[in-house]
Amino acid sequence: MRITWYGHSAFKIEFDGKSILFDPFISGSGYKGGAAEVAKGTTHICLTHGHGDHVGDTVQIAKETGATVISSFEIVTWLQGQGVEKVEPMNTGGSITVDGFTVTLVQAFHSSGELVNGVFAQLGHPTGIIIEAKGQPTVYHLGDTALFGDMKLINELYKPKIGFVPIGDRFTMGARTAAYAVNNFFDFDLVVPCHYATFGLLDQSADSFRAQVTKKTEIRVPEKGVPFEV
Template identity: 80%
Template sequence: MRITWYGHSAFKLEFGEVGILLDPFITGSGYRGDMNEVTRGVTHILLTHGHGDHVGDTVQIAKQTGATLVSSFEVVSWLNGQGVEKVEPMNTGGSIQLPGFTVTLVQAFHSSGELVNGVFAQLGHPNGIIVEAPGQPTVYHLGDTGLFSDMKLIQELYQPKIGFVPIGDRFTMGARTAAYAVNNFLDLETVVPCHYATFGLLAPNADDFIRQVTKAKTKIVVPEKGVAFEA
């Protein structure tokens, strides 16, 4: 599996004929690369929740690529109304089989919505996302979340090997709680910290998180934006 981080919580997964963008907040994340490289080969867009710093460039990318959007019923209905044609609605706890992989939405402790004409519109529940594919390591994108002990149950059920873990604090777990999750509730081989350094309100780097992760088997990868790595 080829993985690319574009800053904030935006990732691309590539394997076989599949190209998945997760939470593609690209143009606002500080990424300065070629958007054509980001969108090349994209078949699906997966969104954890409806905040603007996760929905990001979804509408533009979906229209350009014809990618299928997968998210909660409320989020896909909202974006379908903005011109995203191919949608797969889901909700927390459900799984769907797509060409080449399976998506499961799991719980996250956060919120989900967007300002519409000055009023905050609720857009369903926030989620984490599990991506399972034959012959590939299972990926768990935690989305935006606080710490919760049922992360251990998610680990037992789906056995993810790769985790995208928010560490920025204030709006999600910070270094202390994110490291606690990795050390005590998850059994990941590779962790990529995310949701930090994008805005001044977030942790400026991953240093505190890295220092507090003590599980020997877990490798922490802090990639450069737009530079892919294999997992």
């Protein structure tokens, strides 16, 4: 599996001819390559929730590539209204198998919505996303979330080995609570921290998080747009 982080919560994982893009907030993330570069080869887009810094460039990328967008029913319906053609609607707790891999939406403690004609519209519930595929490590993108005890149940049920974990504080877990989750609730082989340093309101580095993770887990802080293999 090849993993690329594009800043904020935007990731791409590639395996077996699939190229799955998570939360493609590219234009505003500080990634200099641009959305058109990231779009190349994308087959699927998974969205954790409906905030603009996660939906990001989804419409552009989906139209350019014909990628299938997988997310909550409310989000994909809203995107269909903007011209996105291929969607897979889901909701929290459900799983689907599409093109040889399984997607499960699990709970996250956050919010989800966007301004539509000057009015804040609710776009379903926020989620985390689990990707399972034969012969590949299970990936869990936690989305934007607070700490919650049922993370332990998610670990027991799905046994994720790679975690994309928000650490930026204020709107999500910060270094202390994210490290607590990694130390006490999960058995990750690899953690990639995310949702930090994009804006001034967020923590600006992963140093404190790394220092507080005591479990034997690899913490990788990649450069934006530089892929690595696992």
